[in-house]
Amino acid sequence: MATDTKTEPTDSDKLKQTNPDYDPNIVIETQNLTKIYKDFWGRPKVRALNALDLEIRKGEIFGLLGPNGSGKSTTIKLLLGLLFPTKGRALVFGQEATEVTKNERIGYLPEESYLYKYLTAEETLDFYGRLFDMPAKRRKERAAELIEQVGLGHAKRRQLKEYSKGMTRRIGLASALVNDPDLVLLDEPTSGLDPLGTREMKDMIIKLRDQGKTVVMCSHLLADVQDVCDRIAILYQGDLKELGRVDDLLKVTEETQVRAKGISPEAEAEIRQVIAKHGGETLSIENPKSTLEDLFLGIVRDSQNRPGIRSAGVSDKSKSKSK
């Protein structure tokens, strides 16, 4: 958005002055972020998130993974200011998460599309455009642009209650992008989409990253996360279990894989000996990868066996499994 790019540097400058620790490259920062749900009498009921320390950098696609009840949605809600932290802080663009002005640069696609069903696609985008204080002309342009982008041109004047789940998802995404946000939070972005729609969504996410935006997504569809995410965090029962680059996390460092071709069985046996002794024409020697699914399930099992400890030996497990 033209106006946003104009105001962005001034916002950052302002924040630098008021918050000396503010680093414009860090979009999201949580410090000891904890959320405990309490009952009516104020007694702790559920510890939904426990001392989360996280830094999400500008321009990356960050995935939040975890089984149901692991604290993914709680983290997103804390980052959006929908929940207040029990302890710790959540900073978005260097501002407290409860500060409304930060929302000017955020786009959010909820888990299910909580939209006003009696509005049409055009009215929906116009309404959200108004909430960003966009002038009428700009709203109209932006709505037309986004409807085209998400492929809903044929249904733009139909009420959302007539939409299929996939169409609702698309209009949800369009409304999350209405302000051309710098940070996009996506909760289960591919849920309800057909394989083609899933592909388009993933392409869109990568395109957003290429435009310099930061994307944070949480998903149960591990293949999707593996396809698009640069870094992931795995949560289990409110604890951060794993954090790092997808490539690094999936690498099995203790193993070496040799790939060769055009070798007879006799030769193969010989090569084995020779490699064991001297080495031959090596076609490929690399670190093999397990699947994200293996990693994820490994962490969950490990956490069930040893609660409260950050998963360390995951790679060992995947190593033995990949053999």
Next chain:
Amino acid sequence: MNVDTQTLTSFPDWLASNSLLFLIVVVAAIIVSVVFGFLVAAFRHGPFEGFYVLAQVVGQAVPDFLKSSPRRIWAIGMLAVKEALRRKVVLATFAIFALTLLFGGWFMNSNSEKPDRIYVNFVMFGTQLLVLMMGMLISSFSLPDDIKNKTIYTIVTKPVRATEIVIGRLLGFGLLSTALLALMGVLSFIFVSRGLEHTHQIVGQTQTLAAFVPVSGEFSSLDKKRISENAILEAQTNRQNGHSHRLEVLVDIRKPSDPQPSNTSNIVNERVLDDGTTEYQMIVCSATAGHTHRVFVEGQGESAKITLGPPVGFFRARNPIYSDSLQFYDREGEPKTKGINVGNENKRRSYIGGGNPRQETSLAKVQFNFSSFYETRFPNLQKGDDGEQVLPLEMDIAVFRSFKDDVEKRVTAGIQFESVPNNEAGNRFVSDMLDFETNEFTIQTLPISRKLVGKVFAPDGTLVEQGQYDLFDDFAKNGQLKLTLKCRDYNQYLGVAQPDVYFRPSDAPYAWNFFKGYVGIWCQMIIVIAIGVALSTSLSAPITMLGTIVIIVLGFFSSFVQELASPNNIGGGPIESLIRVVTQQNMTSDLDTNAFITIVKNADFGISYLLYGLSFLAPDFSKFNFSNELSAGYSVSNSRLLIALSLTLVFSFGFTLLGYFSLKTREIAK
């Protein structure tokens, strides 16, 4: 009389006397909110962190209000309108209203003494009930449903402030309800004015003078009294809207020096007599069911065609000039704040006696003091029969008879005017006593001639001169005038309150008055919506509705609640009353004086004050209810309108503030 004393309060007076109370309430509300807010925050976060959280919330309130974007407020408001329309509550409300109007006419008694009052009360009460219910429903369900459906997530994750969510909703629902109320108002006006629209025809073969018969006796076949003693012919109309009228041909003889009759449309015969005087024969229509009709005559003599016009006398909006204060004097002439108590006759009125045969010179009287009584306030003075201008003085006086006497004879009262000299050295104008028969249960008009016969007294009480003096130029030269009312019959009493005696210089247009009446309903509706929106920020829809109903009920009965919570009630406060109930002691017997009772009494005192204070949280809805004025035919004073609008503003702002803080401090997600 139907207009109560609050109609006399002028806006500046009200503002002056209520500003302090308002300030106290605001300061008390701030203190209570801060303490309560701190307790909640301390409970959640601990005392130090709690203080920080509270300071942060309070600190953000000012920028949140100042930086609210009109575009966002408008967007949320319009969404609220669409949502409310989708719920069909508005449509249902309108459908019920339309049905009521369609069939309501069947059940109205247009034959009553004041059918316009029945019609006006019906539409006003119906509209009020329906729009208040609708306002409560649309405002109570909106936000809780948004939170339940999580659609609110898509709003609060945009740069939308809590102020914008609350004000936007108030604006949206307010606009929608205003549009509906306006429509209902227009339809009500048409219903009321068309509902009583009718005319009559003369019973007989022709619609001419031939249908008239000579007058016989005091009563006609309709068993109604004759309109005038000068009547020579009479006829009657057909029944229409449940009533009929009596028509009479009157004879009016005027000298050449006399003014011509002001109305010529009803003259059926006109001839010059031998002595030079002119005889006019005119047809008049009797007043029945609160109205009369203008009579139109086409042509002259026997064959003149006679028609009756539309009803005259319904839907007045009297614009009275009330006195500024009231002073009672007892039999000895001593000033008193109240007159005689004649029992539980009327709570508003106080009574003055007419003396008795043993004490013939009763000095009991009531004095109405007018200030700013200037001629400019009477722009359209009519001329009386003597050619002098007359001021219409209207009265609604209650009569209390301490013995039956001749029940056919009405109790006589007398009025007298007196000037108020600027200083002690000034002479005093005192008019002669004008006696008249009181007419209980009706508003009687007494034309006061501008030229009054009276006397001028020097400050020491000696008579300076006597003669005819001008009411404006002599009596009320400085704008001040005293009007004294006395009862002139022994052993009978007259009851008055301040709004019961007034001058009626002009009437306001009825449509304008009707509009003002609906502004009163509008005020109530806006407050109800503000309450609904405020409560719905933290409560679920059914609880919000319940809370709104409680506040509305408190508002409608606020004076009763305040009376109930008054610490000086006979029988004590709630705990003491309970003790009396349990121990079967009556309200007036003294309780034992011991430590327990002392504690109980002190506790009751505290509870009473708390309840008394809480009763101010609900707006006094009687301040917004103008249907009494409207149905009784009085113009709603601008002061009352301003008071209602100010109260609406204050309460709406107060509840908006409550809604803001409650939304700001709650977690939207669960």
